[in-house]
Amino acid sequence: MTRELRAPRFLAALPAPVRWLAVPTALVCTIVVLIGSWSTPEKIETPNPAPKAAGYCRALAAALPQELYGHPRADPTPASPFVAAWASSPKVVLRCGVDRPEALNGPAAKDTAPMINDVTWWPQQLGDGGYRYTSTMRKAYVELTVPEGSFANPMDVVAALSPVVAASIPS
Structure with a gap:
């Protein structure tokens, strides 16, 4: 018995190329946001004393x-x-x-x-x-x-x- 994979209803209404790219695009965007928030450098001004x-x-x-x-x-x-x-x-x-x-x-x-x-x-x-x-x-x-x-x-x-x-x- 084979099981057919179906797209969720909200994706089923979209054309096939958009459905294929939706999940990878969402994953890439999530990874970019996470990496960006983790690697934000803290700016601390270093004094230059006498x-x-x-x-x-x-x-x-x-x-x-x-x-x-x-x-x-x-x-x-x-x-x-x-x-x-x-x-x-x-x-x-x-x-x-x-x-x-x-x-x-x-x-x-x-x-x-x-x-x-x-x-x-x-x-x-x-x-x-x-x-x-x-x-x-x-x-x-x-x-x-x-x-x-x-x-x-x-x-x-x-x-x-x-x-x-x-x-x-x-x-």
């Missing part, structure tokens, strides 16, 4: 933890001593040697900035609900971006990295 600040940033990069609250380091490629990231979802990113934030030249400079483990962090709430913290009163500016949803309390990340910043970059 030579003295670069030395402090290299010391900081060597001292940063390989794991942050159970999330392993996941530095972007190409590797740089001025950028570090951890594989939280979404990624927490630390950039060392960034320029002084322009907002610190205006009225925002008077905003309260918490001092944690001898490092003063100037906070900015981002449009997506996350936070960016910039260390102040240090020989090199360090920027820490904690996206919304990466940690329940973004200050936990700041507290975990403050001792390393304090030990690596003098005030």
Whole structure:
């Protein structure tokens, strides 16, 4: 007993060449979409600090933890001593040697900035609900971006990295 293969009703109304190409085309489109979403590179701007600040940033990069609250380091490629990231979802990113934030030249400079483990962090709430913290009163500016949803309390990340910043970059 042979069984005859039949096209689903919605395909049966189409001409034969279209029916033959429908499934392979759908598969190819699905594969392209999946590959495209997996391989989207993350753009993280690498700072270009002055030579003295670069030395402090290299010391900081060597001292940063390989794991942050159970999330392993996941530095972007190409590797740089001025950028570090951890594989939280979404990624927490630390950039060392960034320029002084322009907002610190205006009225925002008077905003309260918490001092944690001898490092003063100037906070900015981002449009997506996350936070960016910039260390102040240090020989090199360090920027820490904690996206919304990466940690329940973004200050936990700041507290975990403050001792390393304090030990690596003098005030």
